[in-house]
Amino acid sequence: MTSEGIPSSKMAAVNMLNFNVGILGHVDSGKTALAKAVSTVASTASFDKNPQSQERGITLDLGFSSFCVDIPEHLKRDDDKLETLQFTFVDCPGHASLIKTVIGGAQVIDLMLLVIDVTKGMQTQTAECLVIGQITCEKMIVVLNKVDLLSDVNRQTTIEKMTKRMLKTLESTRFAGCPVVAVAAKPGGPEAPDLEAIGIEQLVDTLKSCSFLPKRDTTGAFTYAVDHCFLIRGQGTVMTGTVLSGSVSVGDTIEIAAMKVTKKVKSMQVFRKPVSRAVQQLLLCKKVDYFRGVISTKAKFHITIGHETVMARVSFFGLHKDINDVEKLSLDAADRFDFSPEYVYQDELIPTNTKPCMDADANGVCIPACQFALLQFEHQVTCPHSCLVIGSKLDTDIHANVCRLAFHGKLLEPIVDPDYTQTLLPKVKVFKIKNKEGIVDRKVDEYTVVCRGLLKKESKIEMFTGLKVKLSTGEDGVIEGSFGQSGKFKVRLPAGLSDTASQLLAVRGKKTKGKGDSTPSQDSVPTESIKVLLTFKRYVYDPKKEMIQT
Numbered sequence: 053m054t055s056e057g058i059p060s061s062k063m064a065a066v067n068m069l070n071f072n073v074g075i076l077g078h079v080d081s082g083k084t085a086l087a088k089a090v091s092t093v094a095s096t097a098s099f100d101k102n103p104q105s106q107e108r109g110i111t112l113d114l115g116f117s118s119f120c121v122d123i124p125e126h127l128k129r130d131d132d133k134l135e136t137l138q139f140t141f142v143d144c145p146g147h148a149s150l151i152k153t154v155i156g157g158a159q160v161i162d163l164m165l166l167v168i169d170v171t172k173g174m175q176t177q178t179a180e181c182l183v184i185g186q187i188t189c190e191k192m193i194v195v196l197n198k199v200d201l202l203s204d205v206n207r208q209t210t211i212e213k214m215t216k217r218m219l220k221t222l223e224s225t226r227f228a229g230c231p232v233v234a235v236a237a238k239p240g241g242p243e244a245p246d247l248e249a250i251g252i253e254q255l256v257d258t259l260k261s262c263s264f265l266p267k268r269d270t271t272g273a274f275t276y277a278v279d280h281c282f283l284i285r286g287q288g289t290v291m292t293g294t295v296l297s298g299s300v301s302v303g304d305t306i307e308i309a310a311m312k313v314t315k316k317v318k319s320m321q322v323f324r325k326p327v328s329r330a331v332q333q334l335l336l337c338k339k340v341d342y343f344r345g346v347i348s349t350k351a352k353f354h355i356t357i358g359h360e361t362v363m364a365r366v367s368f369f370g371l372h373k374d375i376n377d378v379e380k381l382s383l384d385a386a387d388r389f390d391f392s393p394e395y396v397y398q399d400e401l402i403p404t405n406t407k408p409c410m411d412a413d414a415n416g417v418c419i420p421a422c423q424f425a426l427l428q429f430e431h432q433v434t435c436p437h438s439c440l441v442i443g444s445k446l447d448t449d450i451h452a453n454v455c456r457l458a459f460h461g462k463l464l465e466p467i468v469d470p471d472y473t474q475t476l477l478p479k480v481k482v483f484k485i486k487n488k489e490g491i492v493d494r495k496v497d498e499y500t501v502v503c504r505g506l507l508k509k510e511s512k513i514e515m516f517t518g519l520k521v522k523l524s525t526g527e528d529g530v531i532e533g534s535f536g537q538s539g540k541f542k543v544r545l546p547a548g549l550s551d552t553a554s555q556l557l558a559v560r561g562k563k564t565k566g567k568g569d570s571t572p573s574q575d576s577v578p579t580e581s582i583k584v585l586l587t588f589k590r591y592v593y594d595p596k597k598e599m600i601q602t
């Protein structure tokens with residue numbers, strides 16, 4: 053197995069620093085044209101080479117390309133020998149239906165180029181890309197493209213107006229005051245193939261000054277997000293992608309978890325140059341979320357981890373105030389959270405606030421405390437430790453003009469299904485405390501009563517066998533097992549029935565006997581019914597389907 057053209061290229065030579073730049077924006081804003089204008093090296097899947105892309109006239113998957121410059125002064129360190137700065141461009145699709153690919157691509161970027169068609173301004177997917185950028189990367193440059201389409205007379209004023217408008221929009225985001233560069237990536241459009249791009253030099257200068265030393269962590273298990281996979285005759289299977297965590301060297305054996313196979317790494321390349329080692333690339337951030345829909349517990353969301361998007365049921369459970377882990381949301385969005393306060397995380401009872409505790413930061417932006425969530429995936433997904441998790445509602449109508457990204461977070465602890473592997477069992481204890489109430493139906497003897505109304509007819513009573521209950525007359529009991537087929541069950545009372553309970557049950561017995569019916573109906577139940585109360589913990593995730601008594 054070889055890993056050709058690994059774009060985000062960790063692996064570069066020791067004297068080269070790789071910096072990943074995502075190119076995002078609304079469909080047809082000119083992202084691919086910009087990638088082409090600014091790059092000198094193309095990978096296998098760049099510049100819409102995919103025949104389907106050419107047929108449909110839109111970018112369908114991620115395209116990787118690069119160019120190198122001398123290492124800028126501000127990145128030079130006395131103790132290192134960095135000579136070259138390589139910008140790797142990740143050209144993302146712009147069509148609304150391809151947002152999963154954009155989210156996947158954006159998770160490997162350090163800086164985002166937000167491309168805007170200067171004749172159109174902010175469009176729906178521009179806004180969505182801005183949200184993705186806020187979640188995934190640290191810096192942004194706005195690129196106003198197609199300035200050649202503006203008349204000579206109005207060009208400068210239109211660029212200035214659009215720049216002001218963009219900076220106003222970005223004021224409340226982490227990209228406030230970011231650079232705005234005007235370009236024409238492909239002046240004249242498709243009809244003028246030979247015209248030289250305008251403004252690229254200024255863009256390159258801005259890129260150089262905005263570059264920084266990205267955080268790279270080579271520790272932890274090796275996890276690789278594959279974006280393309282194909283066969284090369286004589287070489288075998290080639291996978292291109294990005295290292296999300298850990299590192300890998302030629303000769304290492306890697307596991308492809310989804311296929312349950314292991315393979316040996318034969319060779320690796322970055323933009324066709326052989327390398328011997330690859331390390332992690334991902335930068336983890338948490339940003340503003342503008343989702344306007346309802347985020348309710350137990351609802352299903354599309355969850356994206358790396359390049360994979362899987363449906364999962366999301367259970368929110370409690371609040372935790374940790375200033376380092378704070379997420380900013382508008383009050384409007386935060387108010388729509390449906391919190392379930394009774395959950396417990398690792399034996400610690402979570403505060404029972406029903407609304408997030410609100411703080412305001414220096415700018416008056418409301419900051420709700422962090423929210424724990426349990427994700428139950430519909431099928432297995434490979435998750436690197438502490439990876440970025442983005443939840444979205446991708447079934448929303450793409451013409452609805454709304455943001456589909458709902459929430460984001462960091463993976464805290466994986467819970468592996470024991471059916472898949474015996475090596476890891478759930479460590480996280482997430483359960484809900486449940487109270488159930490029924491009534492004592494009749495006395496069998498001094499130490500046994502039959503109860504009903506607590507469990508449904510179809511409930512598996514054996515799951516409740518052995519759990520402790522309490523009668524409203526004070527006796528403690530233990531569920532012994534089912535009685536008949538209608539949801540009734542026997543309760544054993546180790547200390548026996550109290551006199552009060554015996555009397556109440558005797559009165560009741562007489563009333564029902566008079567009607568000639570050995571099983572009292574609901575109407576014949578006297579008002580003095582004895583209640584049976586059960587309190588237990590139910591796991592939100594419980595592969596063994598255990599009931600745990602509080």
Ligand SMILES: Nc1nc2c(ncn2[C@@H]2O[C@H](COP(=O)(O)OP(=O)(O)OP(=O)(O)O)[C@@H](O)[C@H]2O)c(=O)[nH]1
Nearest residue numbers: 079080081082083084085110111146236237238241
């Ligand atoms: N006039 C003019 N046309 C441009 C410019 N840049 C791109 N175009 C044209 O705009 C159209 C879309 O360009 P692309 O680069 O494919 O746009 P894109 O944003 O990558 O498109 P998707 O990835 O499908 O969203 C093409 O016909 C380009 O020739 C420019 O600077 N000026």
